[in-house]
Amino acid sequence: MTPSPLLHAEALDFGLLAPLDLRLDGGECVALWGPSGSGKTRLLRALADLDPHRGAVSLAGRPRDHYAGHDWRRHVALLPAEAPWWLETVGEHLAAEVPAADLAALGFEPEVLDWQVQRLSTGEKQRLALVRLLHPRGVAGTPAPLDGAPPPPWVLLLDEPTANLDTRNTERVERYLADQRRAGRGLLWVSHDPAQRARVADRGYTLRHGRLEEVR
Ligand SMILES: Nc1ncnc2c1ncn2[C@@H]1O[C@H](COP(=O)(O)OP(=O)(O)OP(=O)(O)O)[C@@H](O)[C@H]1O
Numbered sequence: 001m002t003p004s005p006l007l008h009a010e011a012l013d014f015g016l017l018a019p020l021d022l023r024l025d026g027g028e029c030v031a032l033w034g035p036s037g038s039g040k041t042r043l044l045r046a047l048a049d050l051d052p053h054r055g056a057v058s059l060a061g062r063p064r065d066h067y068a069g070h071d072w073r074r075h076v077a078l079l080p081a082e083a084p085w086w087l088e089t090v091g092e093h094l095a096a097e098v099p100a101a102d103l104a105a106l107g108f109e110p111e112v113l114d115w116q117v118q119r120l121s122t123g124e125k126q127r128l129a130l131v132r133l134l135h136p137r138g139v140a141g142t143p144a145p146l147d148g149a150p151p152p153p154w155v156l157l158l159d160e161p162t163a164n165l166d167t168r169n170t171e172r173v174e175r176y177l178a179d180q181r182r183a184g185r186g187l188l189w190v191s192h193d194p195a196q197r198a199r200v201a202d203r204g205y206t207l208r209h210g211r212l213e214e215v216r
Helices: 040-047 069-075 100-105 110-114 122-134 167-182 194-200
Strands: 007-013 020-024 029-033 054-059 076-079 155-159 186-190 203-208 211-215
Touching (some): 007 040, 020 186, 029 194, 040 155, 040 186, 167 186, 186 194
Parallel strands (some): 155 186
16 A cells, blocks of 8 residues: 655645645655746645645645644645744744754854844845744644654745855755755755756656646
């Protein structure tokens, strides 16, 4: 029997594209690309259950309805192209126990937690939003993971996570995300860069003529 995919969308319809099927396994990185305005962000938002949609989406074999809304979004976590920041300091946005190793992997000293958000550059915001995706503040009662599963999030929906970064920081982010794959998380990664897709992804989906097509 084929094991169920980590994330599975069947006949997903959010009003822009033909109803689409998509699967993502744990430990897999799948690239997503297509022209500007083709619907990549809206697809990620539908998978994260942030916008209305029809069709069946399941996580670890359990349908969306099995999970409370906040629990789904904790497990199927979206990194937007421009993540919002609403509190004064970086540290206020992150879990109190955010590992220094995660900060260091993305080029930060622990002092970054005291930095004012308003001083952050675009690229610093992008890298710190990735740390926050893995270690958000104020997530009550992290559910016990399934056997062998990493702590949530299990799926990372990444909207051009290196768009504002130089080569060195792009490498840091790629390494950090490779570590997340090794931990068993599944990555759906929007990238316009064919060289990056070849480096990081096992396969891909492209949006063409209002349809999602799988590319191997
Ligand atoms: N809330 C919304 N309501 C209606 N249309 C929307 C909404 N958000 C986005 N759109 C439209 O849906 C289309 C797809 O937008 P989307 O942001 O998903 O594109 P994209 O593929 O991510 O593009 P880019 O590569 O430029 O980021 C665009 O025409 C956009 O204007």
